[in-house]
Amino acid sequence: MFEESGSCRSNYVELREKLDNYSDKKLKQLQHSTDKAQKSMGMTFNVYHDSKGIEKILHLDLIPRIIKGSEWKVIDEGLQQRIEAINLFLDDIYKDQKILKDKVVPKEMILSSSDYLDPCVGLKPPKGIWCHITGSDIVRDAKGQFYVLEDNLRCPSGVSYLLENREIIKQAFPQLFASLGVRPVSEYPGKLLNMLEYMSDKENPTVAVLTPGIHNSAYFEHSYLAQQMGAELVTGQDLMVQDNKVYMQTTKGLEQVDSIYRRIDDKFIDPMAFNPKSLLGVPGLFEAYKAGNVAIANAPGTGVADDKAVYTYVPKIIKYYLDQDPIIENVPTYMCSEKDDLQYVLENIKDLVVKETNAAGGYGMLIGPKATTEEHEKFKKLVKATPRNYIAQPTLSLSTVPTFGEEGFAPRHVDLRPYALYGKSIDIIPGALTRVAMVKDSLVVNSSQGGGSKDTWVLFD
Amino acid sequence: MLSRVADSIFWLGRYTERAENYARFIDVNFNLSLDLPPGIEEQWDPLIQATAGMEQYTELFGDKKTRSNAIYFLAFDERNPNSIISSVTFARENARIVRENIPRETWEVLNELHYYVQEAYSQKIWKKEDPKHCFKHIKNQIQLLNGIAYDNVPRTQGWYFSQLGKYMERADKTSRILDVKYHFLLPSVADVGSPLDFLHWVALLKSVSAFNSYRRLYGNIKPDLIVNYLVLNRYFPRSVLFCLIEVEECLHAISESKHGFSNAAEKAIGSLRSDLEFADINDIFDIGLHEYLDQLQLRLNSISDSIYDQYFKIQPNFTEQFQTQE
Numbered sequence: 001m002f003e004e005s006g007s008c009r010s011n012y013v014e015l016r017e018k019l020d021n022y023s024d025k026k027l028k029q030l031q032h033s034t035d036k037a038q039k040s041m042g043m044t045f046n047v048y049h050d051s052k053g054i055e056k057i058l059h060l061d062l063i064p065r066i067i068k069g070s071e072w073k074v075i076d077e078g079l080q081q082r083i084e085a086i087n088l089f090l091d092d093i094y095k096d097q098k099i100l101k102d103k104v105v106p107k108e109m110i111l112s113s114s115d116y117l118d119p120c121v122g123l124k125p126p127k128g129i130w131c132h133i134t135g136s137d138i139v140r141d142a143k144g145q146f147y148v149l150e151d152n153l154r155c156p157s158g159v160s161y162l163l164e165n166r167e168i169i170k171q172a173f174p175q176l177f178a179s180l181g182v183r184p185v186s187e188y189p190g191k192l193l194n195m196l197e198y199m200s201d202k203e204n205p206t207v208a209v210l211t212p213g214i215h216n217s218a219y220f221e222h223s224y225l226a227q228q229m230g231a232e233l234v235t236g237q238d239l240m241v242q243d244n245k246v247y248m249q250t251t252k253g254l255e256q257v258d259s260i261y262r263r264i265d266d267k268f269i270d271p272m273a274f275n276p277k278s279l280l281g282v283p284g285l286f287e288a289y290k291a292g293n294v295a296i297a298n299a300p301g302t303g304v305a306d307d308k309a310v311y312t313y314v315p316k317i318i319k320y321y322l323d324q325d326p327i328i329e330n331v332p333t334y335m336c337s338e339k340d341d342l343q344y345v346l347e348n349i350k351d352l353v354v355k356e357t358n359a360a361g362g363y364g365m366l367i368g369p370k371a372t373t374e375e376h377e378k379f380k381k382l383v384k385a386t387p388r389n390y391i392a393q394p395t396l397s398l399s400t401v402p403t404f405g406e407e408g409f410a411p412r413h414v415d416l417r418p419y420a421l422y423g424k425s426i427d428i429i430p431g432a433l434t435r436v437a438m439v440k441d442s443l444v445v446n447s448s449q450g451g452g453s454k455d456t457w458v459l460f461d
Numbered sequence: 462m463l464s465r466v467a468d469s470i471f472w473l474g475r476y477t478e479r480a481e482n483y484a485r486f487i488d489v490n491f492n493l494s495l496d497l498p499p500g501i502e503e504q505w506d507p508l509i510q511a512t513a514g515m516e517q518y519t520e521l522f523g524d525k526k527t528r529s530n531a532i533y534f535l536a537f538d539e540r541n542p543n544s545i546i547s548s549v550t551f552a553r554e555n556a557r558i559v560r561e562n563i564p565r566e567t568w569e570v571l572n573e574l575h576y577y578v579q580e581a582y583s584q585k586i587w588k589k590e591d592p593k594h595c596f597k598h599i600k601n602q603i604q605l606l607n608g609i610a611y612d613n614v615p616r617t618q619g620w621y622f623s624q625l626g627k628y629m630e631r632a633d634k635t636s637r638i639l640d641v642k643y644h645f646l647l648p649s650v651a652d653v654g655s656p657l658d659f660l661h662w663v664a665l666l667k668s669v670s671a672f673n674s675y676r677r678l679y680g681n682i683k684p685d686l687i688v689n690y691l692v693l694n695r696y697f698p699r700s701v702l703f704c705l706i707e708v709e710e711c712l713h714a715i716s717e718s719k720h721g722f723s724n725a726a727e728k729a730i731g732s733l734r735s736d737l738e739f740a741d742i743n744d745i746f747d748i749g750l751h752e753y754l755d756q757l758q759l760r761l762n763s764i765s766d767s768i769y770d771q772y773f774k775i776q777p778n779f780t781e782q783f784q785t786q787e
Contacts (some may be wrong), residue, residue: 042572227561238463240778251467251772
């Protein structure tokens with residue numbers, strides 16, 4: 001909210017004036033009704049192995065985060081550029097592998113990735129699109145500069161919170177919302193549906209959201225998106241493949257499905273093509289996909305670009321395919337697979353964040369400055385054993401946004417997850433899920449690690 | 462409509478109806494206990510008997526049929542799969558499964574009801590002197606759910622599956638409520654027709670909200686007329702025949718067939734409905750009310766099985782046996 005100099009950023013002036021007029025009691029009331037709204041809407045995510053019951057509410061902080069239109073333009077254009085390049089990269093590594101032959105990206109690293117799926121080699125996804133839905137994480141340093149922290153191309157979740165948070169916070173600050181001029185986000189489900197329909201060449205394609213089921217942590221989101229799109233929400237068991245076509249089992253017999261937004265990881269979508277132990281998916285789905293009888297978003301195989309080691313090459317990937325400089329930079333990253341970087345990481349581990357390249361959800365990471373000496377040593381051993389599996393980043397002095405808690409307002413670290421849809425064009429939804437580290441000084445914003453969220457207001461100008 | 466979704470919608474209809482019925486008859490029996498003449502003990506076991514829970518109850522609580530044990534068992538015991546708390550939990554689970562298919566308000570009201578029942582549970586409402594408001598609230602919220610559905614849900618398959626569940630459940634519960642009277646103990650045979658007997662019959666009518674409409678139609682409280690009203694009346698929405706007519710219509714709407722039958726469930730309901738339509742109250746008493754109701758419940762169960770076979774059963778898409786994913 002504030003510049004380094006201490007003055008209030010222009011986009012927050014109106015909000016600040018408004019909040020100054022509110023008593024603490026009033027704010028507490030508003031936060032309380034926000035909590036209540038979340039509860040009755042059932043905006044829950046499931047926490048695995050939690051003894052206190054499985055459904056939890058992702059805490060929504062009352063105070064919105066506000067981003068100016070001019071600042072948003074950078075994110076919008078930067079992500080479009082990034083996603084276009086990543087899509088070309090995916091197409092290339094499953095086809096000609098030019099970028100590997102030209103030694104821009106090490107061949108070994110891609111082909112050794114557990115998310116590089118051999119069955120996808122030579123695949124031609126409908127309309128040439130691999131990564132239909134992306135949710136890259138973006139952070140901002142104290143100077144206001146944006147950096148991409150990581151790309152999420154498998155099944156990025158959270159967009160339902162973005163949409164529902166907006167509905168709730170709009171009710172808490174109706175006047176302010178109207179007077180600031182906040183760009184709407186409600187067109188997301190419609191755009192998602194258009195994109196999924198565009199993938200199929202049929203006139204009126206049947207669209208389905210494929211969920212692992214009610215016990216999945218993001219089940220709320222799966223059913224929410226299906227509801228908002230008017231699509232079918234299906235589990236693997238509802239589907240079956242016959243003659244390379246996918247059908248769902250209905251009260252009137254089998255009905256063909258044309259386009260699937262799958263929320264199941266690559267390796268679980270089809271036990272015949274990938275993990276034979278998976279019961280979540282549909283046997284034969286991949287063959288039906290290859291035969292062009294069903295569209296799948298994101299395309300199987302996309303996960304390889306989600307690898308945190310690949311992430312480090314994205315600026316080079318942009319340069320290679322688009323001959324452009326990246327509009328949004330990466331956070332400086334050390335590749336443990338490279339000798340010099342490894343040396344640096346081992347020597348400076350206490351200042352770095354070390355991440356497992358394949359992990360997500362805030363698991364498998366070390367935050368150097370917060371960790372004990374034993375933890376440093378433990379991670380050093382892990383990194384030395386399999387350098388390929390680790391990257392490291394400096395702890396940026398992440399930007400903070402005022403957050404309402406027990407003792408009133410306090411700054412808390414945030415990150416930003418905008419959502420991009422790649423259909424006829426690449427669309428970045430003008431809004432994002434802002435995740436907040438609810439604990440003072442903490443840098444961890446993942447919901448699975450106790451983080452909360454904020455509504456993100458992107459202004460018209 | 463997906464078979465799995467139809468199944469969940471059907472059970473959503475059944476479980477909400479079940480929760481409401483339990484709330485009704487706990488409420489009425491509680492009321493009855495306030496009216497009892499001095500020296501007459503409250504009777505809770507007829508309710509437990511009629512809901513087919515006696516075996517489990519005795520296992521859990523022994524022979525102590527106290528009011529608070531009975532209310533706890535019927536309303537808040539999660540070990541009882543038919544208790545209100547279990548029914549509301551299952552209803553909510555089913556609603557979660559089909560959330561994309563139901564009105565947003567339905568989900569929100571049901572979700573709030575779930576939290577309300579959980580709260581009532583943690584506050585040990587069954588130990589309170591007057592738990593009535595709780596059951597009244599549960600009943601009201603479920604009627605609100607019915608109202609929301611009535612005004613919002615398009616009359617396509619989803620609607621008919623939920624009504625199918627509701628009326629199957631209601632037919633069963635009305636027959637069980639009638640059966641409660643069979644289990645009520647009168648101090649002696651001479652008490653038939655006594656004020657206590659009268660109180661029982663009134664309570665029974667009230668537990669299906671039939672008291673006023675019965676009075677209007679027949680005036681005096683007479684057991685044969687009450688049975689006639691609750692089983693064979695074709696205009697009262699909680700009578701067994703009324704429910705069966707609805708069930709049959711739902712099944713025809715779902716299969717889009719107008720005459721005769723097009724599947725086993727339709728055949729069975731058609732036959733049951735016409736049996737009741739042509740039945741005479743004396744036929745029922747000849748067989749014996751309790752025995753008659755027993756038969757009825759068995760036939761309802763078999764119709765439920767046929768509905769499952771016809772519409773809800775999913776063919777496994779796996780030909781080999783795989784291990785479950787962790």
